[in-house]
Amino acid sequence: MADVALAAGVNKSTVSHVLNGTRIVSDSTRELVLEAISATGYRHNVVARSLATSTTMSLGLAISSAANPYFGDLIRAVEASASAAGYMLMLADTHDDADVERRVVEELLGRRTDGILLAPSVNAIDRALPYLESTGAPTVLIDRFVDAELDQVGSENTDATARLVEHLAEIGHRRIAMVCGLRGLPSTSERVDGFRRTVAALSLDDDPGLELDGGSDAARAEQVVHELFSGPARPSAVVVGNNAMTIGTMRALRRLDLRVPADVALVCYDDFEWADLFEPRLTAMEQDVARIGGIAVDLVVQRIRDPSRPARRQVLDPTFRHRDSCGCHLSGARPA
Structure with a gap:
């Protein structure tokens, strides 16, 4: 200098x-x-500055399956907001494994990150979260809500999924399947609850075999959808629990020469940046990823500045994007 x-x-x-x-x-x-x-x-000598100020102006983001299109969008949103706030972002993939998650959280804190943003895994409540709470590290849970006194931000899942099922019922579908995400994740449980609630409320076919374990994975979703729709009592419509599984579902239906929506109506939770370029264009619940990322960074920065303030939980309503894959244009029906 x-x-x-x-x-x-x-x-x-x-x-x-x-x-x-x-x-x-x-x-x-x-x-x-x-x-x-x-x-x-x-x-700048960042190491020397961090020793002098006890800050590194860096945040750690521990998130599952960075290859998932939704999480890729979320990573970009968090990075943009962190950069605007003057922070560098350090990224780690937890692979939705509680042991990996605990290790990467420890390593991020070992690199003196000022705060942690975490999309908690199935068993985070038993592994990573108690560790984070014991360290007092500024922490924000992102995308998935858990029963913990921590700042949290994500999308509403139950009513949004119910709305997808209701829409299919409105245009005449009674036998509706759901491709469910990884079991044990709060977001999966909430979306399945929305599906079950609406099936019961509208007296739709409640065959347990219509709930498919897609594992939040494209290949797994392709397998289970292919098995169900190869059988004699295939459903007339399907709700898909996230965008990775939507890719697998579309592949399975194509392999079976089933046309969407002429043969099978399809709606999905999670929109794609390119969903309206699909043929057919996908009817989907769109999460406000940019806002989720921005709120998450804002919450963790506030927590860094004021560790004693009460924890906050912000739930954002997704937006229903009505396009072609639900088949309304074939039946003449429109969403209520």
């Missing part, structure tokens, strides 16, 4: 103010400092 100050003809404190934004500096002085930084090749 002394070299930069000498080259720019200013004090070291002025260089610090330009770098850290701690005081207003005139445009001409700022330009001199930036030119000197470029000429000298100066870089």
Whole structure:
């Protein structure tokens, strides 16, 4: 910094103010400092700064299945919001494994991240969450809600899934299947509850065999959908629990030469960036991923600044995107 100050003809404190934004500096002085930084090749010593300030201006994001299209979108949203808040993001994939999750959380904190954003796994309540609570690390749970006194943000699942089933019933479907996500995840349980509730309320076919274990995996979903729709009593419609499984479901139906929606109506939870480019265009519940990521970062930054404030839970309503895969254009029906 002394070299930069000498080259720019200013004090070291002025260089610090330009770098850290701690005081207003005139445009001409700022330009001199930036030119000197470029000429000298100066870089912040992040390690030294973290030792001096006890902060690293970094956040850890521990999330399952980064290859899932939804989580890819969520990672981008969190990174954009973190960057805007002045934080670097460190990413780890938990693979929805409680032991891996506990290890990566420990490693992220070992790298002195200022806060943790976590999409909790099935057994997080027994492994990672008690550890995080014991350390007092600023933590926000993202996408999945659990019974814990921690900041949390995600989408509403139960009523949204019920709305998908109701829509299929409105246009005449009585035998409706659901491709369910990984068992034990709160989001899976909530979506299955919405499906079951509506099947019961509308006296639809309540055959237990219509609940398929898709495991939140495209290949698994393809397998179970192919088995069900190869049988003699196939349903006329299907609700898919997330976008990874929607891909597998579409593959299975294509293998069976079943057309969507002419032969099988399809609706799904989770929208795709390219869902309206599918043939047919997919009717889906769209989560506000950008808002979820922004709120998550805002919550963890507030928690870093004020560790004693009460925990908050924010539940966001997804948006119903009515397109073609439900088959309304074939029946002439429209959503209520």
